[in-house]
Amino acid sequence: MLANYLKIAWKVLQRQKFYTFISLFGISLTLLILLVATAMFDSIYGPQPPEVHSDRTLHLETLAMRGPKDVIFPGGPGYLFLDHFIRPMAAMPEVEGVAVIGGQETAASYAGGQKALSTLRRTDGELWRILEFDFLEGRPFTVEEDRQGRFVAVINEATRQRVFGRGPAVGRTFEIGGQTFRVVGVVRNVSSLRETSFADVWVPISTIKSDVYKRELVGGFQALLLARSRSDFPAIRAELDRRLRQAKSHLPSYFDRLEGGADTLFESTSRYLPPGGDPYERSRPGLLRAALFLSMLLFMLLPAINLVNINLSRILERSSEIGVRKAFGASSRALVGQFVVENLMLTLVGGAIGLALAAAVLHGLNASGLISYSQLSVNVRVFVYGLGIAVLFGLLSGVYPAWKMSRLHPAEALRGRSR
Amino acid sequence: MIHLQNVSKLYRAERIETLALQRINLQVSEGETVSIMGPSGCGKSTLLHIMGLLDEPSEGHVELDGRPVKRYADRDLARVRNEKVGFIFQSFHLIPDLKVVDNVEIPLLYRRMPHGERRSMALAALERVGLTSRAHHFPAQLSGGQQQRVAIARAIVGRPRLLLADEPTGNLDSQTGDEIIGILMGLNSGEGTTVVMVTHDLRLAERTGRVVRLFDGRQVQ
Numbered sequence: 001m002l003a004n005y006l007k008i009a010w011k012v013l014q015r016q017k018f019y020t021f022i023s024l025f026g027i028s029l030t031l032l033i034l035l036v037a038t039a040m041f042d043s044i045y046g047p048q049p050p051e052v053h054s055d056r057t058l059h060l061e062t063l064a065m066r067g068p069k070d071v072i073f074p075g076g077p078g079y080l081f082l083d084h085f086i087r088p089m090a091a092m093p094e095v096e097g098v099a100v101i102g103g104q105e106t107a108a109s110y111a112g113g114q115k116a117l118s119t120l121r122r123t124d125g126e127l128w129r130i131l132e133f134d135f136l137e138g139r140p141f142t143v144e145e146d147r148q149g150r151f152v153a154v155i156n157e158a159t160r161q162r163v164f165g166r167g168p169a170v171g172r173t174f175e176i177g178g179q180t181f182r183v184v185g186v187v188r189n190v191s192s193l194r195e196t197s198f199a200d201v202w203v204p205i206s207t208i209k210s211d212v213y214k215r216e217l218v219g220g221f222q223a224l225l226l227a228r229s230r231s232d233f234p235a236i237r238a239e240l241d242r243r244l245r246q247a248k249s250h251l252p253s254y255f256d257r258l259e260g261g262a263d264t265l266f267e268s269t270s271r272y273l274p275p276g277g278d279p280y281e282r283s284r285p286g287l288l289r290a291a292l293f294l295s296m297l298l299f300m301l302l303p304a305i306n307l308v309n310i311n312l313s314r315i316l317e318r319s320s321e322i323g324v325r326k327a328f329g330a331s332s333r334a335l336v337g338q339f340v341v342e343n344l345m346l347t348l349v350g351g352a353i354g355l356a357l358a359a360a361v362l363h364g365l366n367a368s369g370l371i372s373y374s375q376l377s378v379n380v381r382v383f384v385y386g387l388g389i390a391v392l393f394g395l396l397s398g399v400y401p402a403w404k405m406s407r408l409h410p411a412e413a414l415r416g417r418s419r
Numbered sequence: 420m421i422h423l424q425n426v427s428k429l430y431r432a433e434r435i436e437t438l439a440l441q442r443i444n445l446q447v448s449e450g451e452t453v454s455i456m457g458p459s460g461c462g463k464s465t466l467l468h469i470m471g472l473l474d475e476p477s478e479g480h481v482e483l484d485g486r487p488v489k490r491y492a493d494r495d496l497a498r499v500r501n502e503k504v505g506f507i508f509q510s511f512h513l514i515p516d517l518k519v520v521d522n523v524e525i526p527l528l529y530r531r532m533p534h535g536e537r538r539s540m541a542l543a544a545l546e547r548v549g550l551t552s553r554a555h556h557f558p559a560q561l562s563g564g565q566q567q568r569v570a571i572a573r574a575i576v577g578r579p580r581l582l583l584a585d586e587p588t589g590n591l592d593s594q595t596g597d598e599i600i601g602i603l604m605g606l607n608s609g610e611g612t613t614v615v616m617v618t619h620d621l622r623l624a625e626r627t628g629r630v631v632r633l634f635d636g637r638q639v640q
Contacts, residue, residue: 001528004521011516324512327473328573329501329529331494410500411465411474414512 002341009342012318013349019314020346026303027350027393028357031386034296035358036365038385039376043193045266048375050131050190050197056230057130059196059268060086060240061222063260064280065251073255074280076103077223078216079205080250081258085243086223090126092239094232095225099126102205103220104198107177111163118159118200119192120177122208128154130226131197136160138170138185146204153181154202156189158373176201179209189373196224196265198372217250217258225262237262300393307397315339315405322405323413332406339405343398344391351390355383420581420613421447421470426479428465428636439465441636442479449580452607452614454624457633463617464585466633470615471504471583472496501529505574507603509586511566513558519569520545520554526577544576545569548602564595571602575612582606584616588623600626 013020047054063081065073077086082100090098102122109118128140133154141152153176160169160183169183181203192198205213213219227236244258251258259280263271270288271279315322325335355378362376378386428440439462447453447470455463468474469481472488481488483499491499505526513522523541545551548568558566567587574582584603588596600623606612616627624630632639 003534004517004524004528007521008514008516015516320512321514323473324514325525326497327471327500327504327506328526328577329497331497331529333494334497334529409474411468414473414508 005338005341006345009345012314012342013346016314016317019310023307023310023346024350024353026306027347027390028354030300030303030393031351031354031389032357032361034299034389035354035378035386036361036376039358039362039378040193043191043374043376044195048194050133050187051194051265052132053130053226054265056227056232057264058225058227058233058236058262059222059265060225060260060262061268062271062279063218063258065218065255066257066259066280067255071254072280073218075218075220077221077260078219079213079221080215080219081217081247082221082223083214084250085247086225086240089225089236089239089243092236094228094235096228097126097130097224097226099130099224099226100124100205101127101196101222101224102208103222105177107201109159109163109174109176109201111174116162118176119198120201120203121199122205123202124205127202127224130224133190133197134188136186136188137168138183141184141202141204146206149206150204151179151181151207152184152204154185154187155183156187156200156373158189159200160186176203179203179207181207191374191376192372193374196222217247223262300389300396304393304396307393308400311339311343311397311401312404315401319405319408319413322408323410323415326408326410326413332403335406336399336402339402340395340398343402344394347390347394347397351386351393354390355386358386420449420451420484421445421615422480422482422485423466423470423476424480424482426466426469426476426481428462428469428474429477439636440469440476443633443638445470445631445638447613447615449613450607450611451629452604452627453616454627454630455615455617455633456619456621456624456630461633462636463633467583467585467615467617471506471581472500473506497529501526501577503579503581505577505579505582507567507570507574507582507584507587509589511558511563511570511590513566513569513573515558518555518557519550519561522558522569523572523576525573530577540576541572544572547575548572564591564598567591567595567599568602571599575606578610579612581613581615584614586617586619588618588620596620596623 061076063075063077087098089095100123105120106117107120108115124146125141125143136157140154145152155169163174164172169186173180173182190197225236227233240262244260247258261282263283267283267285270283270285273284273287273291322335359378362378365371365376366374423443423445426440426443430437430439443466455466457463465474469476520541523544524537527537527540542551542554545554548571550565550568550572553561553565558569561569582603588599591599603614604626607614618624
């Protein structure tokens with residue numbers, strides 16, 4: 001029966017070239033956009049190297065001091081807070097590691113008399129245990145080297161190429177931000193979409209010129225807390241809340257509390273929803289998920305409604321076939337099955353075209369350099385999303401016309417009329 | 420086999436109502452051959468469609484094998500059409516995208532049956548109408564008479580006990596028409612298949628056991 005359905009579906013697609021083109025165009029274009037969007041999403045939030053443990057990593061990156069009458073000092077966690085209250089959390093049985101990272105700084109470096117701007121990040125030695133960078137040469141700098149204020153650096157391969165040309169970089173020195181560092185390691189480039197792990201150059205926090213940062217509760221740092229498993233999150237968050245209360249004693253007099261929280265990357269984005277809300281209060285992952293799902297649904301709904309119409313007229317042209325099939329024993333259910341199979345086939349062909357187009361667009365995006373070091377690809381994960389989306393699309397646009405047509409009375413269908 | 424009691428059919432368009440059939444009473448017994456005659460638009464095809472469960476009456480009562488048709492749900496109606504009834508249409512209604520043998524297989528698709536068995540039953544039906552050599556052609560490659568033979572093969576492939584033919588020779592020349600009627604009568608005499616046929620042609624009608632005449636939706640004989 002399926003072979004018969006597929007045979008006729010293929011013939012119909014060939015015969016109704018205009019409908020086929022319009023349908024395939026709509027499906028593949030919609031899927032192209034969705035696939036590029038999911039590839040971006042995956043590249044931002046997915047467990048990709050070096051953030052392979054992102055599913056069990058909590059980010060502490062929003063912290064504000066608050067006082068009465070809406071007095072607020074917003075920002076990220078300061079080094080003082082992280083060093084005194086968060087680093088000791090590494091002793092918790094639920095915590096595998098705690099790393100402290102500074103924000104992204106744009107710093108000038110010189111190579112061969114040429115000035116270039118690089119993204120510099122200051123971090124401690126723990127970062128390399130939590131994130132799994134791919135070292136092309138050398139090693140990471142250590143906790144001890146950070147403590148001792150050594151001017152050592154890990155650079156990415158693009159910086160190595162720019163500063164040192166083709167040769168190895170470990171052991172050589174270079175200048176960035178007015179300071180000279182010795183390269184101890186070179187890592188593979190990380191996409192600039194990875195907010196946590198992207199940089200061109202990583203150097204120890206202790207190389208910051210001024211000591212002021214050491215006295216800040218709120219500042220420009222963030223902490224990564226690697227839990228042993230996701231189920232440890234509640235315990236870690238409870239401990240964090242306790243420590244936020246404990247830190248009150250360090251607050252300047254006109255503030256009475258610290259607000260912030262540890263989130264997964266996705267949750268941390270959701271703090272900024274709804275727009276104009278208070279990101280320090282709490283994360284709203286449910287709202288973000290619903291917003292994403294709703295926009296995806298709406299985005300798919302419009303072409304799906306269009307396809308429903310196209311399908312209706314496409315199927316209406318075949319009312320005589322519906323009449324014959326009903327006359328010879330096809331139930332409404334069997335007919336719905338047939339038209340859904342046909343539509344799924346069309347959708348899957350459209351999906352395949354969309355996938356190929358998406359692969360080409362992502363390749364173009366990577367090559368264009370619009371997103372630094374982006375490695376966007378239609379990977380297995382995205383392919384599965386794509387296939388799921390294509391099937392959903394096929395069902396969305398196929399079931400209704402199929403159901404409507406299957407309700408035709410056979411005599412009317414044979415006369416070529418819809419009820 | 421089929422029993423129609425006071426069957427009426429009313430078609431409603433936007434503002435116009437057309438009474439296609441008025442209080443028809445008709446009984447067709449197993450093994451009978453019946454012709455339905457009448458001028459164009461008198462309700463012959465509507466009557467045939469109601470007898471074959473392709474349409475439902477606006478009023479009245481239809482029984483097939485002693486069971487009221489009204490009681491059948493969609494799935495049961497589909498099963499009855501599939502197992503008990505075979506249709507032949509004036510304009511053949513073959514599916515142009517399918518080869519002859521795939522067209523003939525259609526009724527068997529809705530029975531749980533392996534592909535090989537379906538294929539051999541379809542080829543056997545084509546052999547009975549003398550079209551084995553055309554099994555892998557498309558309908559458009561055949562003459563009108565050959566297409567109607569394919570339609571007959573499709574109607575008989577599932578071995579129904581009732582064949583309903585709506586002007587089966589209407590689009591054919593008289594010699595081909597005679598051949599088609601010959602096949603239908605052969606099925607009746609050879610296998611006891613009940614044949615009900617709508618026709619304009621008195622010469623063909625006389626070859627059936629009984630003639631039912633309709634005029635303006637009413638049964639006049």
